[in-house]
Amino acid sequence: MLPTRMLPNRSRTSVLVFLLPPLLLYCAAVLFPILQSLFLSFFSWNGISDMEFVGLANYARMFTKDDVFWRAFLNALLYLAICLVLQLGGALVVASLLTSLRRGRELIKTLYLLPAVISTVAIAFLFVRIYSLEPVGLLNQLLQSIGLGSLERPWLSDVNTVLAAVSAPEGWRFTGLYMLIIYAALLAVPKELEEAAVLDGASRWTLFTKIRFPYIRPVWITTTIMATTYGLRGFDIPYLMTNGGPGQSSELLTTYMYKTAFTSTDFGYASTISVFIVVECLVAVGLILFLLKRKSDA
Amino acid sequence: MITQTAPPTPPAAAVPPKPPAKRRRRPDLFRTLSRVLIMLIMIVQVYPLAWLFLTSLRTEHDFATGDPFALPGALTWENYARAFETGDLGRNILNSFVVTMGANILIVLLGMMAAYAIQVLGFRLSKLVRGLFLVGIIVPVQIALVPLFIDYAAVNLLDTYQSMIIPLAGFSLPMSVYLFCSFYEYIPKETYEAASLDGAGPYRIFGLITLPLSLNTVVTVVLVNSIFIWNDFIFANTFVLSEELKTIPLGLQNYIGAMGKVDWTATFAAVCVTITPLLLVFLVLNKAMIQGLESGATKG
Numbered sequence: 001m002l003p004t005r006m007l008p009n010r011s012r013t014s015v016l017v018f019l020l021p022p023l024l025l026y027c028a029a030v031l032f033p034i035l036q037s038l039f040l041s042f043f044s045w046n047g048i049s050d051m052e053f054v055g056l057a058n059y060a061r062m063f064t065k066d067d068v069f070w071r072a073f074l075n076a077l078l079y080l081a082i083c084l085v086l087q088l089g090g091a092l093v094v095a096s097l098l099t100s101l102r103r104g105r106e107l108i109k110t111l112y113l114l115p116a117v118i119s120t121v122a123i124a125f126l127f128v129r130i131y132s133l134e135p136v137g138l139l140n141q142l143l144q145s146i147g148l149g150s151l152e153r154p155w156l157s158d159v160n161t162v163l164a165a166v167s168a169p170e171g172w173r174f175t176g177l178y179m180l181i182i183y184a185a186l187l188a189v190p191k192e193l194e195e196a197a198v199l200d201g202a203s204r205w206t207l208f209t210k211i212r213f214p215y216i217r218p219v220w221i222t223t224t225i226m227a228t229t230y231g232l233r234g235f236d237i238p239y240l241m242t243n244g245g246p247g248q249s250s251e252l253l254t255t256y257m258y259k260t261a262f263t264s265t266d267f268g269y270a271s272t273i274s275v276f277i278v279v280e281c282l283v284a285v286g287l288i289l290f291l292l293k294r295k296s297d298a
Numbered sequence: 299m300i301t302q303t304a305p306p307t308p309p310a311a312a313v314p315p316k317p318p319a320k321r322r323r324r325p326d327l328f329r330t331l332s333r334v335l336i337m338l339i340m341i342v343q344v345y346p347l348a349w350l351f352l353t354s355l356r357t358e359h360d361f362a363t364g365d366p367f368a369l370p371g372a373l374t375w376e377n378y379a380r381a382f383e384t385g386d387l388g389r390n391i392l393n394s395f396v397v398t399m400g401a402n403i404l405i406v407l408l409g410m411m412a413a414y415a416i417q418v419l420g421f422r423l424s425k426l427v428r429g430l431f432l433v434g435i436i437v438p439v440q441i442a443l444v445p446l447f448i449d450y451a452a453v454n455l456l457d458t459y460q461s462m463i464i465p466l467a468g469f470s471l472p473m474s475v476y477l478f479c480s481f482y483e484y485i486p487k488e489t490y491e492a493a494s495l496d497g498a499g500p501y502r503i504f505g506l507i508t509l510p511l512s513l514n515t516v517v518t519v520v521l522v523n524s525i526f527i528w529n530d531f532i533f534a535n536t537f538v539l540s541e542e543l544k545t546i547p548l549g550l551q552n553y554i555g556a557m558g559k560v561d562w563t564a565t566f567a568a569v570c571v572t573i574t575p576l577l578l579v580f581l582v583l584n585k586a587m588i589q590g591l592e593s594g595a596t597k598g
Contacts, residue, residue, distance in 0.1 A: 010419045014500040018415035019427070022408035022471060029468020030434045033445035040444065047448070094339055097332040108336065110584045111344050113591075117580045118347070119529035121547040122569040126350050129366075129562065138349065138366050145367075176343065177591060184592040204328070225436075233438030236531045240551075254440050261444045262536065274441045281436055 034278060040271035047265050058272035069273065071248045072256040079167045079238070079252055080231040086171025087227045091178035096208065098179075099186050109183070112176035120173075120236035127169045128241060131155035156242055159249040166238040166250050174230065178223050185219035186212060221292045228284050232277070253277055354378070354566040361563050377567035381553075384564060386541065387571055390549030395575075397462050397534075397545055398527045402520050404467035409474030409519060410512055414504055416475070417482040418490065428479075431472035439469050443536050450537060461537035462545070466530055470523045481515045482508065518590035521583060528576050546572045 041058055045051040062069050094112070098105055115123070130138045133154040140152045155165040189212050197207050213220070235254040238244065244251035244259070253273060261270035353361060354377050356370040381387065412431075416424045442465050450456045455464075485508070493503050531547040538544060544552075550572060553565040580587055 010500045015415050015419050015421045018411040018419065018500075018504070019421075022412035022475070023427070025404065025408055025464070025468055026431070026434065026471050029442060029446070029465045030437070030471075031430065033442040033449075034433070034437065036445035036448075037441055040448075047451075090339070094336065097336050100329060100332050101336065106585075108340060109588060110581070111340055113580075113584070113588065114347060114577075115343060117525055117529075117576050118573050119547050119550070120531050121550045122350075122573055125550070125553075125565055125569055126346055129353075130346060135362050136366065138346070141366050172343070180588055181592055229436055229438070233440060235440060240531075254438065257440060258443070261447075267444050267448065270444050274444060278437050278441055281438060285436055 037271040037274045037278075040268055041275045043268045044266075045268045047267055051268075054268070058269050061269065062272055062276065068248055068251065068256060069253075072244075072251045072253045075163055075248075075250065076232065076234075076252040076254070078163055079170075079234055080228065082164060082167035083171045083174075083231040083234065084224075084227055086168065087174050087178050087231075088224060090171070090175040091182050091223070094175070094179045095183035095186055096212075098183055109176075109180060112179055114176070115173040116177050118173070121240060123169050123173055124237055124240035127165075127237075128156065131165055157246055159246055162242055162246065162250045166241050167234075169237050169241075170231070170234050174227070178227060181219060181223050182216065185216040189215045217292070221288065224288050224292065225285055228288060229281055232281050232284060253280075350566055351570055353563060354570045356563055358561075358563050377563040378571070380561065380564040381568040381571060384561070385549050385552050385568060386544075387549060387568060389542065390544055390546045391572065391575065393459075393543055394528055394545040396459055397466070397530075398524055400459060400463040401467040401470065401527045402523060404463065405470050405474045405523055406516050406519055408467070409471055409478050410509065410516075411504075412471070412475045413478030413482055414508055417479045418485075418503075418508065419500060428475075431475050434469055434472040439465065439532060442469075443532070447536060456537055457539050457543060458537075459543065462530065462533050465533050466527050470526065474519045474523070477515055477519055478512065481512065485511060517586055521579075521587045522590045524579075525576065525587075 042053060042055060043051045044054045044058070098108060101108070131140075131154070133140055133152065136144070139155065143149060143151050153161065155161045193211055193215070194207060197211050202210070233254060234252060235258065238250050238252055239255050239258065242250045244255045254277065257270050257273040257277065260266050260273060349366070352370055355373045355375070357372060357374050357376070360371050412427075415421065416427060446461075446465055447456070450461050455461050489507060490503060493507055498506065529547060530545070534545045534548050538548065550565075550568060553568055554560050
């Protein structure tokens, strides 16, 4: 494709004047650190002594000797799965329901989005109290009052529930955001298409699977990518609520990397984990594009 | 609009279709069900926040002993007084404001410039540059922590406003570039040609035509990014140590006392104080913000 050029006479210098400052910031903050991580991942370094080149030793350690790494990786995948179900599933259901509402849509959109403007630290505080057992928090009280008192537990110190407990707030806070995006896409589905389908006697389910969903597929792909990359970078809430504990039961790759870097000051190994996280994100995006695009061709 | 038999927007199916015999009553049943469901989910979304606010008005005794769902027995502003004594909330809010402003200025200005170069001026490698910006959207911000920490230490930037502003602006820049690019696509070529014929060069055209036309997009970019920058925890937590520079998320952490003992009602009061500025902006400008968030996803 030829480059778009709207201005007939522009000098090469003018391009550089406009392009260099943004690229400089972007390289300094994003691109260069990625390369630097890749570089550091071949070294052993605690930030003070001399850097020591170790080749692929960090990678060998990560893949073959480090149980915590694998635990954190599996946890991160589970965390992602819970976030995706809450965010995308919840968003799709609510957005679909919302289109059937006649009034109050604007108010509902605003209210749903509220959690997204609140800082993760505030959310972590809030959910610590919701999950708490002593004094009894909202969740345990609710279980009690609907007769499920036997399920009461300290959600954040129970190794079986802690991962789900730290994932739910992350899912909760962004459901509204994805709902908005999907809702906007659903509104753009041409009414004639839907009306024609209804005249042909299509059920709501057919209408949804055959008309609406295929129509919003491009937006759905974008949303899935957004939610996935955000889920994979999840850090604040688990870090603040449990710091990965108890034991390693809510450790994610991101929190493990952070602790390796800033608690154990093992910059080399932390960079190795960083590189893995980047690769993981790229693979995830590639996979989503591959799976969702292919389905639409079929 | 309000015709019972043919609703203008047929609702989507989240409920499996029912046998045809009930067909005539179906819209009502479906409506009721979806309304109930929407209300339920709304309660889940909003109630915790309302509870947060109510708790900040409870007495400590009431909080420690009472049913958490009950309305507070007596309202008190005591917690707010203690919240302001414990932390330096004013300072934290000011710092968050400085960081948000600084990052936003960079994001808007540099985003416009990059988009102008890519979309309006045009150059051979413009596709490559667009692709490079995509990297910043995909990779997680944590990747930059270790390298930036090392680099900042080398150039004495640790524990400064800049140490937070640079990565926050850098990682938000791609979305801003894409938003401005997609807007500049719609400025007709003739506008530029006319200006060129009048003898205006690329700088004057940027200042006199592109910049003033971009104001709507500027609002979008600022609103969307401000949510993330105002609430940033990870960069501030990594690069800032001194009390004077702590932003709101870090300031809130101070409320967890030594030995994990927490004055919860005062903490919740502090949380309420700190979420108020952004919440007010959001409630006043929610239309613009919602539009921004929608376009951020669909155009990016």
